[in-house]
Amino acid sequence: MSRHLDLHARRLQARGEAFYTIGSAGHEGNAAIAGALRPTDPAFLHYRDAAFLLQRSRQVPGQTPLWDLLLSFAASAEDPISGGRHKVLGSKALAVPPQTSTIASHLPKAMGAAYGLGLWRRLGGGGEWPADSVVVCSFGDASFNHSTAQGALNAAGWAAYQGSPMPLVMVCEDNGIGISTPTPEGWVEASMRARPGFHYLSCDGLDLLDTWRAAREAVRIARRHKQPVFLHMRCVRLFGHAGSDAQQAYLAPQRIKADEARDPLLVSAGLLRRHGVLDRDAIAELYRELGERVAHVAEQAIRRPKLETAAQVMASLVPPARPPRIRPWQGEVDATPAPMAKLLNQALARLMDRYPQLVMAGEDIGRKGGVYGVTQRLQAQFGPHRVIDTLLDEQSILGLGIGLGHNGLVPILEIQFLAYLHNAEDQLRGEAATLSFFSNGQYTNPMVVRIAGLGYQKGFGGHFHNDNAIAVLRDIPGLLVACPSNAADAVGLMQEAVRLADEEQRVVVMLEPIALYHNRDLLEEGDQRWCFADPGPEHRLPVGELGQWGAGRDLAIVTYGNGVYLSRQAAARLEAEGIALRIVDLRWLTAIDHDAVYRSVADCGQVLVVDECRRSGSLSEELITALVERGMAGHRLHRLTAEDSFIPLGRAATVTLPSADAIALRARALVVEAGSVDQKTLTGSPQA
Template sequence: MSRHLDLQARRLQARGEAFYTIGSAGHEGNAAIALALRATDPAFLHYRDAAFFLQRARRVPGQTPLWDMLLSFAASAEDPISGGRHKVLGSKTLCIPPQTSTIASHLPKAMGAAYSLGLWRRLGAGGEWPGDSVVLCSFGDASFNHSTAQGAFNAAAWSAFQAVPMPLIWLCEDNGIGISTPTPEGWVAASMAARPGIHYLACDGLDLLDTWRVAREAVRIARSRRQPVFLHMRCVRLFGHAGSDAQQAYLPASRIEADEARDPLLIGAGLLRRHAGLDREAVAALYHRVRERVARLAEEAVCRPRLEQASQVMASIVPPPRPGRVQPWRGEVSTTPDTLARRLNQALDRLMTRYPHLVLAGEDIGRKGGVYGVTQKLQARFGGHRVIDTLLDEQSILGLGIGMGQSGLVPILEIQFLAYLHNAEDQLRGEAATLSFFSCGQYTNPMVVRIAGLGYQKGFGGHFHNDNAIAVLRDIPGLLVACPANGADAVGLLQEAVRLADEEQRVVVMIEPIALYHRRDLLEEGDGGWCFPDPGAEYRLAPGELGRWGDGRELAIVTYGNGVHLSRQAAARLQAEGIALRIIDLRWLTAIDHDAVFAAVADCARVLIVDECRRTGSVSEELMTALVERGLPGERLARLTAEDSFIPLARAATVTLPSVEGIVAHVRALLAR
């Protein structure tokens, strides 16, 4: 079945009826691995695992895997997993979350899913999968070398080495070549055979019996010992990398012929003759019956409806809602004004109490309480299993969160500095934000990511700790980005972010201005003007909800984050000059309600946008465009942004950023027009 799907995909592509031809030819031995697992064991599959998918479907009544996969080949809107958005191997019923292009980016979340199985046990509850499940994650020998894969192996081994439950099988399908680049003979085995914390097993993927025997042992170890296993399956790649790959351009004919002689279907036929009593004619008849069946179904599949409108394509970017799981709050609320960091700490404490399935994870957040003390004492109160000190690897932290979110938990992850995100941002772009899109909302990974960032730190920094590059987050479809300017707003945004994750299954990032964490004063030392009382357990600031200070009509400043604090300081000077103004705080840097922004500034003579992020690709570009589109004359508008520069060290750390003096000067110049 798997082989004829490969062949049919190429025929359909030649006719312009199919659009993806990375096939499974040579890897069909993974069907024996599917037989060794339960149908409820979550499987994060390599794109060459059609035989695994088909074998698992045989164990669940009512499945039509050939038809489903052909709909996927044809990009039909009736494809039951992606709705025609991509050719993926996935099924909610079969516990197979879809992976789009498995160049190792799915390994960290598989590790996170395995970790979550043990965590659910400690929480005394059940998640998306049975508590004694084993997670399978498959990939190729070329992807094995990707830094993302190596990070995931390390995170799993690091955890298992400390006796943390990690029921996980890494399945490396080693065909000896990555597109055109050979894998050094013995490299994978030499790298993994003696790896601490991971059991290494090897099988011959061309021999179904050997593969099944070794896979059963891998499953036994993972399920009974709750430890990770690296299952090294040797196989062969037939037909090249994909339909467009002419492997004769880089492989000699002798190598291609030798690979064809190792065809697992030929070897499997031999096993059937020896052990099942089938003769040549019976095997050939089976082969041709399947070919005819696949061809017949293919002709029907290519006639099924396809996506035609943008609204259809985008329908699953935002996940579907689900019932919330919040518990009522009966504790006290502090009316004493305090800092942003302190307000966040109290909000996290309250959220952990109200959401028993909420988990915190990040570097140094437990014993130390975070670099800036935001998570102090939370681990002591809620335990190390709910406030998790992770290893130093942002890819693994985000992957851990994605896997936990898929399992039914709501993780809040901490990235120590915004600059640290950039080596791991594909976990948000390519994995977290796409899962609902490529599964028609059947699979989700709700999560909240807290990131300490932006500029204006004193006595610490350089570009690695003062980073104002947020464009990479703002252009990810479906991702929500919030940025508080004060403690009260931080509480409202964080509580809304957790509600969005829990009830609407969203991925939310909150960028927290480091320079405002412990800021107490506004205009002069000791005034306490930047400390705020706790707004309460039910206070939430929804996406698009604006903040406002002042009612002046001469000028409106639109800003966020540090810009709000700077603009309030500038406003004191400007008001002393008789200038009446107002300040609009965006709070949310995506899903901006531009109609609300326009309404908030339309009656002002002038509008200044203060944007602490870089001029190119900044939120100010979007704001300027939206205001002009809604009829605000361009001559009434101006913007003050950071320069297109990295942030230096020492006294020069703020010279490329907006300042109080710069805001005052821009306001004067704008009013003088």
């Protein structure tokens, strides 16, 4: 079946009826691995694992895998896993979450899913899969060298080395070549045979019996001992890398001929004959019948409906809702005004108490309490299994969270600094945010990612600890990004973020301004005007809800994060000079309610967007465009942004960023130019 699907996909592509022909030819031995597992064991599959999926489907009644896969090949809207969005191997009924072009990016979440199985046992049971499940993930020998694969292998081994349960089988399907680049002979085995924390097993993927033997042993170790196994399956790649790849351009004819002689279908036919299961004629007849059946079903599949509108394509970007899993709050709220870090800590403690499925993970968040003390004492209160100190690897931290979310938990992950996200952001873009989209809403990985970031912080410095590059977060479909400007809003946004993850299964990023974590004062030392009372457990700020300070009509400042704080400082000077203004706090940096923004500034003479992020690719571009689209005249709209620069160390750390002085200076100029205030009425300050 798998081989005929590969062959027929190429025929359909030539007719314009199929669109993705990377196939499984030569890797069909993975069917024996499927036979060694239970159909409830979650499987994160390599794109060459059609035989695995077909074999697993035989273990569950009522499956129609041939029809399902051909619908996927044809990008039909009736494809039961992706709804026509991609040719993927996946099935909700078979516990196979879909993967697309899996260049190792699925390995971190497989590690996280395996860790989550043990975590659920400590929490008293639950989750999407049986407690004694084994997680399997598969990948190629070329992907083995990817940093994401190495990070996942290291994280799994690191955890297992310390005794953490890790029931994981990682299958490397080694065909000896990555597109056109050969894998050095013996490289994979030499890299893994003595790797700490892992059991190494190998098998001949051309021999179904040898593969089945090794797979059974791998599953036995993982299931019984809760330890990770690296199963090294040697195989062969036939037909080139994909439909457009002409391997004769880089492989000698004798190499291609030798590979074809190692065809696992020929080896399997030999096994059947030697063991007296089928003779030569019966095998040939079975092969012919299956070919005809695939061709017949394909002609029906290609006529099924396709996605036709943007609304249909985007329908699964947002996951489906589910019932809330929150307990009533029984404690008391400390209403003492405090800065952002303190109120966030109180909110997180409350949330951990109210959501028993909530788990926190990140580097240094436990014993240390985080770099900035936001998670202090939480590990002592809730235990190291719910407040997890991770290794230093952002890819693995995010992958851990994705895997936990797959299995019914709600993780809150911490990335220490925004700049540290950039080496791992594909875990958000390519994995977390795409899962609902490519599974038609059947699979989700809800999570909240706390990221300390933006500029203006004192102490640490330079572009790795002051980073104002957020464009990558705003460019991911379905991802929500919140950014508080004060302690009370931080509580409201965090409590809403957790509700969104738990009830609406969303992926939410909470971008926390480092410079405001411990800031208490607004205008002068000791005034305590940037301390706020805890608004309590029911206070939530929904997506798109704006904040506003002041009601003046001369000027509206639209901003967020540190920009709100700086604008408040500038406003104290401007109002003393007779300028009536208002400050609009966005709070949410994605899914912005632009109609609400327009309504909040429409009656103001001038609008200034203060954006602490870089001028190119900044939020200000979207805001100005949206206001113009709603009819606001361009001469009323203005931007004050950071320069297109990295942030330096030392006293120059803020010179590329907006400042209170710059905001006040620009505001004066705008209202005077517009005639809202006569320059003579302004106080005689040097700035005026």
